[in-house]
Amino acid sequence: MELGLVGLGKMGGNMRERIRRAGHTVIGYDRNQDLADVHSLQELVEKLKGPRVVWVMVPAGAATQSTIDELAELLQPGDVVVDGGNSRWTDDEKHAEELAAKGIGFVDCGVSGGVWGLENGYALMYGGSAEDVAKVQPVFDALKPEGDFGSVHAGKVGAGHFAKMVHNGIEYAMMQAYAEGWELLEAVDSVTDVREVFRSWQEGTVIRSWLLDLAVNALDEDEHLDKLRGFAQDSGEGRWTVEAAIDNAVPLPAITASLFARFASRQEDSPQMKMIAALRNQFGGHAVEKK
Numbered sequence: 001m002e003l004g005l006v007g008l009g010k011m012g013g014n015m016r017e018r019i020r021r022a023g024h025t026v027i028g029y030d031r032n033q034d035l036a037d038v039h040s041l042q043e044l045v046e047k048l049k050g051p052r053v054v055w056v057m058v059p060a061g062a063a064t065q066s067t068i069d070e071l072a073e074l075l076q077p078g079d080v081v082v083d084g085g086n087s088r089w090t091d092d093e094k095h096a097e098e099l100a101a102k103g104i105g106f107v108d109c110g111v112s113g114g115v116w117g118l119e120n121g122y123a124l125m126y127g128g129s130a131e132d133v134a135k136v137q138p139v140f141d142a143l144k145p146e147g148d149f150g151s152v153h154a155g156k157v158g159a160g161h162f163a164k165m166v167h168n169g170i171e172y173a174m175m176q177a178y179a180e181g182w183e184l185l186e187a188v189d190s191v192t193d194v195r196e197v198f199r200s201w202q203e204g205t206v207i208r209s210w211l212l213d214l215a216v217n218a219l220d221e222d223e224h225l226d227k228l229r230g231f232a233q234d235s236g237e238g239r240w241t242v243e244a245a246i247d248n249a250v251p252l253p254a255i256t257a258s259l260f261a262r263f264a265s266r267q268e269d270s271p272q273m274k275m276i277a278a279l280r281n282q283f284g285g286h287a288v289e290k291k
Helices: 011-022 039-046 062-074 089-100 113-122 130-142 160-185 194-200 208-221 239-246 251-265 271-284
Strands: 002-006 026-029 053-056 080-083 105-112 123-129 151-155
Touching: 002 011, 002 039, 011 026, 011 113, 011 130, 026 039, 039 130, 039 208, 053 062, 053 130, 062 080, 062 089, 062 105, 080 089, 080 130, 089 105, 089 160, 123 130, 123 160, 130 151, 151 160, 160 194, 160 208, 160 239, 160 251, 194 208, 239 251
Parallel strands: 002 026, 002 053, 053 080, 080 105, 123 151
Antiparallel strands: 105 123
8 A cells, every 4th residue: 555654753764664665655754855755745645646544753742733734734535644653642532523524534543662663563552433444454564563463453533642651651660660670789789790680580580571671781781871861751641641540530659650750860959858858857857968
C-alpha cells in the first residue's frame, strides 16, 4: 500500500525505512528538506492515490494540531489520518470529530520501540473504528515485531494513546525501581561490583527485562555513571497518567512517586529539604548545613 508519513525524525525516519523494507511505498514529508521526499503537505497528498492514509509523527500539541488542520483541508472523504505521536488521548477525540465533519477517518496510535524499533519492530496500540483501522492494517503489520504479539486494536478513538500513556507510566515506575536499587548497591561497601550484580539478574530472575538489559548497557559504557548529571526530564505522559488516575479514583502510588522523583532531580538545592532541615533543627536541635 501507499502511506504518507509526516515527521521524519529519529522515530519517523526509522519507521519509514521499516515500512519500505516490508514492500510498501512511503512518501515522507519533514520541515527539514534534507530528510523529505516532497516539499510540502500538499505535494505529499497529491502523490498518494485514494483512499489515502497519512501518518503524523510530530510533537504533541500545537505541531500536531496545525498538521491535522492542514491535512483536513487537503484530504478527501474516505481518507484516514493516523496520529502516531505522543498526543494526549483527549486531543484524539477532538481531532476525530474535526476530521469526521469532512468525512475523513482518524486513528490514534501509541508507538513504543525508540531507536531500536527499526530492527526489532514497534509495539503498537491503536484506537479507532474497525473500518478506519482496516485501511491502516498493512502498515501496522509492517511496523510490529515478528510473532503474534506487539500490536493491539485497543478500542475506540483515544484508546491507543491512553494505553501508551499507561505503558509509559509503568515504565517510569520500573526505571525508578532499578535506579533506587542501583543507588543502594553503590552505597554499601560490601558489594564490590554493582555492574556485575545487575548483569547477573539478566538470566533466571523475576526482574529481568529489556530495561534491565539497557541498564547493563549503560553501566558497560560508564560503570558508575560518573559522566552523567542526575537530572531526568519527563515527557508529559507520566503527568497525564497520574491525572487520569485522580479522575478515575485509581491509586497509583508507585507511578506517582516515580514522577515526583523526576521533579526532585531538577533541584540542586531542594527548597523542601531546606524546610525539613529547619524543622529538624527546631524540634530536635539537629545540625543544619549553612550555605
